Amino acid sequence: MRATVFRGVEKFGLEELEKPRAREGEAVVRMTLTTLCGTDLHIVRGEYPVKPGLTIGHEFVGVIDELGPGLEGYRVGERVLVGAITPCGQCHACLSGHLSQCGHGSGYEAMGGWRLGNTLPGAQAEYVRVPAAQANLAPIPAGLSDEQVLLLADIASTGFSGAESGGVRIGDAVVVFAQGPIGLCASLGARLMGASRVIGVDGDESRLAFARKLGVDVVLDYRNQDVVAEVKRLTGGGADVAIEALGTQQTFESALRALRPGGTLSSLGVYSGKLQMPYDAFAAGLGDHRVVTTLCPGGKERMRRLMATVESGRVDLTPLITHRFKLADIRDAYALFGQRKDGVIKVAIRP
Structure with a gap:
């Protein structure tokens, strides 16, 4: 063969x-x-x-x-x-x-x-x-x-699991960092789970356009705006669930910073280098945040x-x-x- x-x-x-x-x-x-x-x-x-x-x-x-x-x-x-x-x-x-x-x-x-x-x-x-x-x-x-x-x-099983493991509930605001194949499926999964608003973040115009085509409510280009500040503005203080779908320090940290107190970071990324959690983004451990990983x-x-x-x-x-x-x-x-x-x-x- x-x-x-x-x-x-x-x-x-x-x-x-x-x-x-x-x-x-x-x-x-x-x-x-x-x-x-x-x-x-x-x-x-x-x-x-x-x-x-x-x-x-x-x-x-x-x-x-x-x-x-x-x-x-x-x-x-x-x-x-x-x-x-x-x-x-x-x-x-x-x-x-x-x-x-x-x-x-x-x-x-x-x-x-x-x-x-x-x-x-x-x-x-x-x-x-x-x-x-x-x-x-x-x-x-x-x-x-x-x-x-x-x-x-x-990719669909993995992407959907990002929303499932993140515990997305009806009415939640969800932000998905990276709109590649798995991130797009994570966005679709958040909608299936009942999210009221799904925000997709990427720096590739074709992928942002594809996210719009699939029905992602808001797309943000990290190249020309402060996406963490914009997520907090759109959600009134931060996302209920942030899904990290790339596997880099930048996307992990941005996802953590975009959360509201008590929010969940659902990580789908596979990290090939050192990963750090800034104490201020993690509210020094006092923010009731939850971090989950899923294969x-x-x-x-x-x-x-x-x-x-x-x-x-x-x-x-x-x-x-x-x-x-x-x-x-x-x-x-x-x-x-x-x-x-x-x-x-x-x-x-x-x-």
């Missing part, structure tokens, strides 16, 4: 690999649609340490090609969505409700000394082996297309719920797919996505 393989910093591309076989409890899924993620860019740029030889990608839709022993309720040829996080469903983390922290499965190797949950590798390939398949294969309703559900595997929720029940939300018409993620490529042109897709050319948000990759 053809697969996108990482060999070193900026050294990656299609290679011919042996097609995987399903072992006990596993399934092999033929990829029908996949995409690129910011994590993939970090990997090829050498910003996340992974071993050379990794098949890149963790967001995909496909058709079951092979079922290993021990699986029930599935059939070869069935369309399925697999979350980017593939929990085993049996370990302490899973049984405690922290499925994204599952420590079993193949996953990406240690990144900077810590493990990135149980992240599914290998989705930018013609075939993908799915571990703990009983807990992770989510059948796709007949009325939904691949493009309608593709982004549920990671993409996975598993088949999460995917089922997200697909039900799409099927009901509550949310439409297809506008986020702005470009389409063939797997053979994967390097061109990376170049476009990495350089943010042509207003790209997400790209769809077909075999």
